[in-house]
Amino acid sequence: MRAQHPRIAILGGGIGGLAASAFLYREGMSATVYEQASELKEIGAGLVVAPNAARLLRRLGVMDGLAERAVRLDTGWEFRRWEDGTVLSAEDLASSCEELYGEHTYTAHRADLLAALRSAVPGDVRLGKRCVGITVGDGGLPVLRFADGETTEPDIVIGADGIHSVVRGAVTEPSPAVYSGYCAFRALVPSERAPAFARRPAQTLWIGPGHHLVHYPVSAGRFVNLVAFAPAGDDVVESWTATATVREFLAEFATWDARLTDLIQAAGTPGRWALLDRAPLRRWTRGPVTLLGDAAHPMFPFFAQGAAQAIEDAAVLARCVADRPGDPLGALRRYERLRIPRTTRLQEASHARASVNHLPDGPEQQARDASFADADPLKANAWIYAYDPEHALAETSA
Template sequence: MRIIVTGAGIGGSVLALALEQFGEKEGIDYVVLEQAPALTEVGAGIQLSPNGVRILERLGLADDLSRFGVEPESHQLKNWKTGETVLQTPLKAVVKDTFGAPYYHAHRADLIDALAIRLNPNRLRLNTKVVSVDQDGDKVTARLADGSSEIGDVLIGADGIHSVIRNQVFNPEPPRPSGYVAWRGMVSTERAAHLGIDKQSVAVMGPRLSIVFYYVSGGTKINWVAIGASDDKIHESWSQTASKDEVRKSFDDWYDHAKGLVDLTDELFVTALHDREPLRGWVDGRIAVMGDAAHAMLPYHAQGAVQSIEDAWVLARSLQMGQDDPIAALLKYENLRKDRAQRLQLHSRNAEHWYHLDDAEEVARRDTRLAAHALN
């Protein structure tokens, strides 16, 4: 079986490593087509829960994760004015024993580097843009921008929220704007020492504004992401810079951690937040989608990356076990993954509302429910 993978982000790279591992003795051939000239990542943080970490460890990344990952002691939801903890959920002390793998915070670039160094260079084509795909009864063809093509038995679209494969084969509707934007920054731990920020996973919810912050890069940096409502026409790109004064003003009435992190950030970036509508199906004949191409979601449950990792593992195993019938193997993958990922997709969309409540009575009800949960 020959498998064409379009996209070498987190999901596509994990799929490639799994195919390499599963297919070594079983004759699985594959190629990864990546339009970028090099595998790089923006300077953003990422949360890796045990459902993703367990797979990464199976692929040989355990030492890397323990080196650059940070295990938070707990997850804390805080009041935006006082900094009071509304809900605290233990993580480090219980997660590994409960779920079989740790919970890590990490720098996305560190994870991409750890994946990239393990990719088989003979199966990776960089600077290779897929412009269209087609299929017949026996084969699928990816047509490339340089006029050449790749032919395989199946094709997997792992090419992100703006997926060429999704748009051509499944649903051409554009990503859905949420009406919120995210500002992000990175601060060295040394510079932020006076703020006294513990190694926790912290989310602070305020009126139409929230911020999440945590340690990354082995504890040497603090990553923060603030999300707020916006009517401005900001594009969906993590390379856009933002005004520090503008962001700082948003946190004027907040307790000191949010304001302090913004003040210490040398360069701020901003992006509009989008997700996509759930697809009726992820498979069309010999073509399937995965990751953000299948289920791009908002960040409130921190599951976008690890759902892509889950997709990759299940897809690789399904193809390994179903080489005699590739179409059936793809349908098995869809059956195992679609409902779970789409539930998280919709839960993340719904969470946007209660993260940013601005009605005092609604906030009080939310915080009372959270406090009651903490007692249980």
């Protein structure tokens, strides 16, 4: 160690990387964020800010600002049948969520969450910095090499660089992500063009054979976020910037409730990308190098927890390093030990949800639909929403 506090490099300036920087600053430490893009922006569309994420964002002091640009949900887990919109179940979030978990549930545009996190990062964010290699030098310090020829030797490297992480290859054996067989269509529909049923402060999931579709308002109600999942064709690419046509989108849902086809027709040019799949890792850390967010645990979006888990990672990692500022290796091992069981469970639960949502019509589908009448997903998922990583940390020895 060359100073009282470790020198920390974060690769990736997305939600996970900025959250890590913000939580480190909250703990009295600084970090340098290296982002390969020339500007900080989130290409995606909407996301759910569940109570477990909102709780941590409030501790960062950014939740009130985000709430001005987000939508507080009155209804969630509103499952509807694909062909006629029959409501199979719906959760009254307005009256239950804060009582159960101390926070509401919100939906937000990813760019708004990114801006909120950036406001809590007074430290160094360096743009246009693409890392091309990581080695650990003779002194035990990691050496980062960038495409522009610059090198740096921090005490800790945090890989928050997504599912195609460069850092991941320095931690575990390289293995390519595999295609899941699903693709996702996404679009933002201006609220003035969206049907009234989609403008409600509700998270609605239409489920049917081999497909499902989700919609909810974002950006203080100015847009409706639309994301749909379907079998992937051979020509689907894995890219946030790939597009489809409205005709292709409609073709996947042509026999569904006419209200949905109206919503899709209002979508403009939709994006379409293939969902990638990775098995859970058994370790995230090697020496002074660790992983965070999608670099560590990419998960299907069917529990809407990808961003939330990256934020949880960031809070735990920052506290672990703060507890052991002179022992970064021990701090990273503790972080890994605390986070892997939870994120693995969520990866597996999200993976299993696809088969439940996509059942073909028949006895299994009828039993599933009947089970929704007795379900209370808000309480059933208390293991997700009630979890407080800082309380979990307090229960373990430093």
